[in-house]
Structures are given as structure tokens and as C-alpha cells.
Amino acid sequence: MAARLLAHEVADLCLGKPPLKSLSVSATVRYALTALKSTDDTHISVWSCNHNNHSISYQDCRCVGKICMVDIICYLCKDDHIMSPTTALDSPVSVLLSPDSNVVTHVDPASCLVEAIDMIINGAQNLVVPITRRTTINSKRKQTLPNESSIAPTAHTGGIEFCWLTQEDVIRFLLNSIALFSPTAAYSVNSLGIIDSDILTVNYHSPASTALDSITTALADQTSVAVVDDDGILIGEISPFTLSYCDETAAAAIATLSAGDLMAYIDCGGPPEDIIKLVETRLKQRDLKGMLESFSVYSSEINVNSKLCATLLSSSDDEMLNSPVSVKSGRFSRSSSYSARITRMAEAIVCYPGSSLVAVMIQAIAHRVSYVWVIEEDCSVVGIVRFSSMLEVFREHLESMMN
Incomplete structure (x- = not known):
């Protein structure tokens, strides 16, 4: 084998x-x-x-x-x-x-x-x-x-x-042969030493614009930005993966909202109407006419999109799986099934230091992310485990197979 x-x-x-x-x-x-x-x-x-x-x-x-x-x-x-x-x-x-x-x-x-x-x-x-x-x-x-x-x-x-x-393709491929990596795959991520404590964070109440550099870094590193409170408790995340399903008007949200409000803006189902109005108000206050013009077109469509999302959420799973949806703007700007779009939100995917490597692998793959946040029981952030760190563990195991 x-x-x-x-x-x-x-x-x-x-x-x-x-x-x-x-x-x-x-x-x-x-x-x-x-x-x-x-x-x-x-x-x-x-x-x-x-x-x-x-x-x-x-x-x-x-x-x-x-x-x-x-x-x-x-x-x-x-x-x-x-x-x-x-x-x-x-x-x-x-x-x-x-x-x-x-x-x-x-x-x-x-x-x-x-x-x-x-x-x-x-x-x-x-x-x-x-x-x-x-x-x-x-x-x-x-x-x-x-x-x-x-x-x-x-x-x-x-x-x-x-x-x-x-990286996900390789991790999926190795998961199919996970029995070959016993007992390593059953070890905790903490014991394997693959929890990276050097993480990107932003305070829940801070302007989202202060996290812009962190979002850029997270995109380059295939990680995410943790949104925490004053005590370091994980509230959620600003994930490049989630942002990738928005359109260019999300730039207006980053420029005007707090980190907490930005999480709501990019969450499943589209931003709440009050946050839409807040973005427009702040764009006007800052005299960002070019961005306001683009955003106004988006906000005019949000009511139609919200009604469609509400209808779909009330539908059965089978109906959603068989009903392709194409909404013109925001998070649903591309044509695909709605059920595929609701698998990821601003809620962070987490594990614990004692979680096994294989469990964290499955968790990341199930949520289509290349990382999992590691937290303590009180939800304080310990660090992050990335696919690249997992692959280092498997690489060492493969090395022993070749010797």
C-alpha cells in the first residue's frame, strides 16, 4: 500500500x-x-x-x-x-x-x-x-x-x-489513504506542533479598513483574519474565501464599516438593509462619489435579492439542490446552486488543541477552507492550523516510508 x-x-x-x-x-x-x-x-x-x-x-x-x-x-x-x-x-x-x-x-x-x-x-x-x-x-x-x-x-x-x-486537492488525495499514516493521523494538532500562533486579528469594533493589510496577507497565505473582542475571544472572521463570493462593492463596505459590521455584510444571504444604508451614508459623508455610484446600483437590487434568498431558505433541501440560482449582485453574483453558497459564512471554523490531525483535515475539507482556527474552551484564540503545516507532517511520514 x-x-x-x-x-x-x-x-x-x-x-x-x-x-x-x-x-x-x-x-x-x-x-x-x-x-x-x-x-x-x-x-x-x-x-x-x-x-x-x-x-x-x-x-x-x-x-x-x-x-x-x-x-x-x-x-x-x-x-x-x-x-x-x-x-x-x-x-x-x-x-x-x-x-x-x-x-x-x-x-x-x-x-x-x-x-x-x-x-x-x-x-x-x-x-x-x-x-x-x-x-x-x-x-x-x-x-x-x-x-x-x-x-x-x-x-x-x-x-x-x-x-x-x-493544497486542498493534495490533502483530499492523502485523506483517501489516511490509514497508511497511522498512528500519526490520530495525534493531536498540539502534539504534532503544527499550531501557528502567529495569527492575523482585528478587534470587533475597529474600522474594517484597519484590517486591509491583514486581509491582503491572509489572501497571500491562504488563511484568514480573526475578529476578536477586547479579551481576545474569537467572535468570527473576515475570510478571503468568503470575500471572494462578493463583488467589487465590498470595497465600499471595508472603507466605511467596522470589522463586526463587515462580518454581517459578507455573511450568507447578503447584508442587512440597515448596514446597506449605513455604507451609503458614510460614502456620502466622505464624498466618495465614484464608489457611491457603484454601490447605489447594488443597494437598489438588494431588496429583490433578499426576497429571493428568504424564499430559498424556506424551501426544502431537495428543492435548493435542484434549483440553480443566479442573483445579480453581492455574494450571489455568480450562477450556481444556492445550497453551494450557504456552506460558508463569517462564522469561523474552529477546533481545539487536542483535536486529531485527521479530524481537522476532514473539518477543513468539509468547509472548503485551507485552515482551521484553534481555540480554548473559553473561545480564546490559540492559533491556526493550515494545510501546508499538515502536509509537512505527511511529508515526514512519507520520508520514513522511502527509507
Whole structure:
């Protein structure tokens, strides 16, 4: 069994993975925003290659980064852009890319599982893997990267397709063989020494804007920002994962609300009407006309969206599972089933120091996050456990298998 696990290649983890949606590095932030709104994917890959050039080779196709809605929200919150968000959207998408070139790493499909884990431990968040092109009627047509007139991003083309593997993909794969990691998987996260006490926090009553740098850091580290009270008790979180389902108007909320109110704003079902009005009032007080104009369009739709959400919440689970919903703005801005959207809220996912590694793995995967907060019985924050730390434990176990 151990030999079989070690024999797996990266390509084995790519089975069934869809081809990446891609953007050219020369696209604008505005186009990236439109592309993100038109897809169910939370992230879109950014590429340096130009597929209008039909002489490109495999080596010319390089993914230089990834972007999500949180990148745009944080970008619009900056002092240079908050006064004129419309102008800021005309900048090239490259301004959103992480300066860390290791975040997205190309990997050969024949690479072994251990090599992939090493890349993630060394900082890679997404492994870009070439996949076999499937022959379809559409794939035989001449295709190019999306241009500025396109509405939605298209799959990476030019005769080559790629998928990417995330930390979650690798953790899920290892979970299927968790018996091989006995008894290590049953040890507590505390005894394994994988609780990171260096966490990002913001006080519940503090302006949300004071957490902007922390949100940016959390996005880069694939963690979250803990919202705590004066005694260090965990109240909730401001998670980049949750923010990624908002639209660009969340920048107005960050600029005007407290951390506690921002949690309510990004929570399931959309922001309460009183918080919507509070954002509008404060935008007017600060004379943020450009942001106010965009936000006013959003607030005019919120009553319709709220009624739809209320109707869906009163429906049976079966009805929700079989009823695709497309709401125009806010957290439900992309077309997908409502039931898939209510699995994550501003409420933090937590465990205890004595929780087992396998239990924390399952908990994180179930909630589609790459971390779990660790708290004491009184709800004071101890630290955070991340997928990357879990993978370090499994890497050591795999090392012993190879020796």
C-alpha cells in the first residue's frame, strides 16, 4: 500500500480536473472583474503567452499568477483608488499579481507525489499541470485568449490545456489513504506542533479598513483574519474565501464599516438593509462619489435579492439542490446552486488543541477552507492550523516510508 501511494504521479491527481480559465497579462482590471463575475471559479489564471501567435511552443505558455475578487476589492480600497474606482479599473491586471513568483508553479505531470508536496511546503499554492487535450467539435475550432470585448474567460487554448492542483486537492488525495499514516493521523494538532500562533486579528469594533493589510496577507497565505473582542475571544472572521463570493462593492463596505459590521455584510444571504444604508451614508459623508455610484446600483437590487434568498431558505433541501440560482449582485453574483453558497459564512471554523490531525483535515475539507482556527474552551484564540503545516507532517511520514 505504501509503495502504491509513493508511486503516484501528479497526473493521477489531475484526473477529472477541468482546464484552466485564463486571462492575458495584458488584460485590464476591468476585464478581469467581468471575467470573474461570469464564472463559477473563484480564481482565474493569468498567462504571459500570446495565443494569437500560432508559432508558440509548450515552453512559451507560462502562468504568471492568479487573481480573485479579493484582489480587486483590496486594490479598490487603496487610498490612490478609492476616490476614483472607475479609473483604477483601467489599469493592467498585472497590478493585482503577487510579487511572489512561487505562488503558481509549473510542474511536469510525471513528477511524483512527494515532489508536489515539497513544492507546496516551499510556498506554491497552485501547481500548473499540462493535461491531455480532449477532442471535441469546439476544440477543433480556431481559438484564442479572450480579448477585451469578450464577456467570459475561455479555457487556455492554442493546442495546449492546463489544470491546476491546490493544497486542498493534495490533502483530499492523502485523506483517501489516511490509514497508511497511522498512528500519526490520530495525534493531536498540539502534539504534532503544527499550531501557528502567529495569527492575523482585528478587534470587533475597529474600522474594517484597519484590517486591509491583514486581509491582503491572509489572501497571500491562504488563511484568514480573526475578529476578536477586547479579551481576545474569537467572535468570527473576515475570510478571503468568503470575500471572494462578493463583488467589487465590498470595497465600499471595508472603507466605511467596522470589522463586526463587515462580518454581517459578507455573511450568507447578503447584508442587512440597515448596514446597506449605513455604507451609503458614510460614502456620502466622505464624498466618495465614484464608489457611491457603484454601490447605489447594488443597494437598489438588494431588496429583490433578499426576497429571493428568504424564499430559498424556506424551501426544502431537495428543492435548493435542484434549483440553480443566479442573483445579480453581492455574494450571489455568480450562477450556481444556492445550497453551494450557504456552506460558508463569517462564522469561523474552529477546533481545539487536542483535536486529531485527521479530524481537522476532514473539518477543513468539509468547509472548503485551507485552515482551521484553534481555540480554548473559553473561545480564546490559540492559533491556526493550515494545510501546508499538515502536509509537512505527511511529508515526514512519507520520508520514513522511502527509507
